[in-house]
Amino acid sequence: QKERTLGIIKPDACGKVGQILDAIFQSGFKITKLKMCQLTRNEAFEFYQEHQGKTFFDGLISFMTSGPIVAFELMGVDAINKWREVIGPTDSCEARKGAPVSLRARFGKDNQQNACHGSDSLASAAREIEFFFPSVAAVRQNTAK
């Protein structure tokens, strides 16, 4: 089943954009949208709303707003799960043990500074893609206000 998913190269890995994009192409994905930007605190809050209240939330917001990121839409068969496999387990230390070729193993540091993000379901992929790449209709509605 062809799917779309949302990926992010996080601030800690933005010096490795070339190598990470290479790995994405080699894994067979199509990059259908891409941009570099720096999130404001409000934007990071909204993007990570499901993690509000967790112990790591404040650190996560500081980290994700600390520098530029690269956000992209990937397309491919089973893209959501496949991209999560390519990036590996959340904690880069764990990834180095169990999935040494994964992007988090190669480019991340620990369970916060973990180089990459990937949507975890169809619903979050739809929300996250719309967050970074709002449809023309949504942009029109906002500018009309």
Ligand code: CMP
């Ligand atoms: P991500 O896939 O972007 O989704 C939520 C992020 O929160 C996660 O990657 C990590 O960067 C961070 N995170 C998850 N669990 C922890 C944790 N236990 N401690 C610190 N940061 C975490």
